[in-house]
Amino acid sequence: MTVHLRWSGDTESLEGNVEAVVATLRRARSVFALTGAGVSVESGVPDFRSAVGLWARYDPFEYATLSNFLASPAKSWEMFRELAAAIEGITPNPAHRALAELESCGRLAAIVTQNIDGLHQAAGSRRVLEIHGEGTRLHCLHCGHFEPFQSAHRRPGPVPACPRCRAALKPNVVLFEEPVRHLEAVSALVRRSDVVLVAGTSARVAPASQIPSEVVARGGSILEFNLEITDLTREGLGSQGALVEGPVGRTLPWIVDRFARGAQP
Numbered sequence: 001m002t003v004h005l006r007w008s009g010d011t012e013s014l015e016g017n018v019e020a021v022v023a024t025l026r027r028a029r030s031v032f033a034l035t036g037a038g039v040s041v042e043s044g045v046p047d048f049r050s051a052v053g054l055w056a057r058y059d060p061f062e063y064a065t066l067s068n069f070l071a072s073p074a075k076s077w078e079m080f081r082e083l084a085a086a087i088e089g090i091t092p093n094p095a096h097r098a099l100a101e102l103e104s105c106g107r108l109a110a111i112v113t114q115n116i117d118g119l120h121q122a123a124g125s126r127r128v129l130e131i132h133g134e135g136t137r138l139h140c141l142h143c144g145h146f147e148p149f150q151s152a153h154r155r156p157g158p159v160p161a162c163p164r165c166r167a168a169l170k171p172n173v174v175l176f177e178e179p180v181r182h183l184e185a186v187s188a189l190v191r192r193s194d195v196v197l198v199a200g201t202s203a204r205v206a207p208a209s210q211i212p213s214e215v216v217a218r219g220g221s222i223l224e225f226n227l228e229i230t231d232l233t234r235e236g237l238g239s240q241g242a243l244v245e246g247p248v249g250r251t252l253p254w255i256v257d258r259f260a261r262g263a264q265p
């Protein structure tokens, strides 16, 4: 049976169902989280795929492919500077902190995130697999040098160059034509986990799209925290699954607080 909870501010009426979600977390052998843009929206990071997002203004196949970057780094850097501006000065919100707390309670093995904003680590999460890379560092594809992505790099001007070999630096994000990262570690998590906590993503984009269904196919369940029903919900969340509908900055702390309270002696 799938439990369906909707955040309304009046949480008293949902008591029984809250317990069912907490019980799934408590009984699970191993839990990991899969997160996406919805987790960072409340920190002010726009969803790049939304109508006003980056991809609506910069055709990714013109600006965000590896071959375009190699052929014309200056053009790709127009988009990189906007991407950097979108995540400059942002701070974690209660959804990031709730997941960090779940890890520190020993209940979350890892976070697999599609986000590149570094906010899970900023909130204190330690095991974070950034499958689309990290927007907080620059990388030299030529010699392997890394450095922080700083305000100075964001100002219009020449393409930032590697201090060691002078090649064009690239944000350490996964561009189109580049492989998604940490897939082996993600498969190991899927194999040993019986619950995946999906937050702020409808998981429509591969490979994230295969992760929750794989957990269910192996007999596990999905605890879904999203603003509304998604294809994940419609395709089935598993025998102990639940949808917690509402803003993840409210719903995640709600459930994690309850879990943490019950976990104390």
Ligand code: ZN
Pocket (backbone or CB within 6 Å): 140, 141, 142, 143, 144, 145, 162, 163, 164, 165, 166, 167
């Ligand atoms: Zn270099």
